[in-house]
Amino acid sequence: MSTNYDADVIVIGAGLAGVTAARELSARGKKVIVLEARDRLGGRLYTEQRFGKYLELGGNWMHWTQPHVWSEVTRYGLEADRLARAEETYWFANGELQKGDLPGFMDLIDPGMEALVGASGKLLPRPDLIASDEDFAAADQLTLQQALDALDLSDDERQANEAAWVGHCNGPLDQVGFSAAIRWTAATSGAWKVMHEASSVYRLKDGNDQLVKSIAADIKGEVRLNAPVTAIEHDDQGVSVALENGSTLRARKVILTAPLNILHELDITPPLSEAKRQASQAGTASQGVKLWIRVKGPIKPFFAYSTKDHPLSVVRTEFVGEDDAVLVSFGADASRIDVTSVEEVSKALQVWRDDLEVLEIAAHDWNADPHAKETWLIHRPGAYSQSQAELQRPEGHLHLAGADIANLWAGFFDGAIESGLRVSREVAQALDEN
Known part of the structure; x- marks a missing residue:
């Protein structure tokens, strides 16, 4: 050469x-x-202007507990913003749709979250380094589904926790490593609510x-x-x-x-x-879908969890206007829903509510993207x-x-x-x- x-x-x-x-x-x-x-x-x-907004077709969120990215945000004087605050929250308990508020849902999943990842800071005290602890290595052999199934949770608690983790992991829980949940939560010193916020709330205002x-x-x-x-x-x-x-x-x-x-x-x-x-x-376990949905408004901002088995496991309001709103949604398996079909997306939303009129949809198929072939x-x-x-x-x-x-x-x-x-x-x- x-x-x-x-x-x-x-x-x-x-x-x-x-x-x-x-x-x-x-x-x-x-x-x-x-x-x-x-x-x-x-x-x-991957940011694109769609629906009159800066839509993140790829990675979406960042947080000040993430030191490297927040240093860059500060360095360049970029302005962070947050999603619309949910006024209503939907979830399933024992197969029945529940309606309440986000704090109520967080209280429901708290015992399961604490039992699952409350000790992550001890299992992985230095998540900035490659783990070598034997207890962590043993936990790494489990699927997230196995770890959840081993907990003493009621059916409604289990179902709610599964839905929350499907949203985080973007893949089937029986294929996701338990280490994913441990590593994410260890990054916030074992505080799962901080992890939840760090991975799902703040983005850059202008894209x-x-x-x-x-x-x-x-x-x-x-x-x-x-x-x-x-x-x-x-x-x-x-x-x-x-x-x-x-x-x-x-x-x-x-x-x-x-x-x-x-x-x-x-x-x-x-x-x-x-x-x-x-x-x-x-390959990675991430094989899900991220989908943006513009619906007719006005609507109250909402957060909704279904179950790990539904085409869309998590849907929430990201932008609210006078005449419309923009939702962002996630599902564990991209093959379960055609993200180019307004009809299919409308049907998926009816799991929670049948009063939403879908106007437009937008997504990028990362699993088929030849330069990615995975989400996160x-x-x-x-x-x-x-x-x-x-x-x-x-x-x-x-x-x-x-x-x-x-x-x-x-x-x-x-x-x-x-x-x-x-x-x-x-x-x-x-x-x-x-």
């Missing part, structure tokens, strides 16, 4: 991890080229894409959109990256930020380790213990980064930034030593 380098570092992917790593490396004087297959920045952070655009604007180097990579070849001298347009770029180092589910599909020579490929082939990172049972450390280990001059392999808030904006910071530091140090 030629040592005539086009850059010190090529970053593949212009999501939050990629642009963060590129910004940090270019600030250290490294020549950086960022290659992004899409025609936009952000990766799974979350303002964050990735702000970081990218500080990159002292090239950012190429519409630049799909077709092959990566690395050896002792560096890395060669082939692009779809037929060109080839060479660099001393490459940072690859592809989501976990597509890593094994990439043409990499020599190939990634067997453990990395197996982790990718097994949720490990399967045992996957964290088997692969977390290995996925963070570089292979020669090839380094991996991304929200999927972060420690503290994996799957969130915060995790992507954390990973980008960590890997950029590792790469810069390695370059300085050689």
Whole structure:
């Protein structure tokens, strides 16, 4: 391989991890080229103006308990905002629809939540580090459904807790690792209500894409959109990256930020380790759907939980207008509902209420997106213990980064930034030593 380098570092992917790593490396004087297959920045952070609003078709929420992302919000002077406050809440108990308020629902699920994740801060006292505790490793072997089933809960408590966790995990609970619930709650020192707020309330007022655009604007180097990579070849001298347009770029180092589910599909020579490929082939447990729904108004803002078995498990009001409202909803299995069908979506909403007239719907199929093939990172049972450390280990001059392999808030904006910071530091140090 030629040592005539086009850059010190090529970053593949212009999501939050990629642009963060590129910004940090270019600030250290490294020549950086960022290659992004899409025609936009952000990766799974995807803001579009729809229904007259900034809709987050990808990642949605952030919080001041997430240190890396909140530092960036502060750095760039971005304004955070919250969703509409629910005035009504719906849920199911013993198969019957209940109506009350959100504090009442939170009180209902509190005993189950405390029994399930109240000790997460002890199981994982340093969620910013890779876990090595034997008790955590044992818990990691369980599915979240198994962990819930082991609790002494009434049927209505169990049903409500299941619905809440389906919303968080975006996948079937019998495929989701219990470690997902432990890690999320450990990130807020075992306080599940803080975790619940941190993962579902605050967003950027003018669109979350303002964050990735702000970081990218500080990159002292090239950012190429519409630049799909077709092959990566690395050896002792560096890395060669082939692009779809037929060109080839060479660099001393490459940072690859592809989501976990597509890593094994990439043409990499020599190939990634067997453990990395197996982790990718097994895939994440997240296989659900996120759907935006504009309904005729006026309506009172509401929050609604069904069960893990309904097409939409969680629906709530995000924006309220005089003549309409915009709801955001989640389901555990994207195959259960056609998110392009107003008729199907209307039927799904009737689980809670039959007075909502659906005007428009919007969604992005992340499971079919060739550059993602997953929503947000949720490990399967045992996957964290088997692969977390290995996925963070570089292979020669090839380094991996991304929200999927972060420690503290994996799957969130915060995790992507954390990973980008960590890997950029590792790469810069390695370059300085050689």
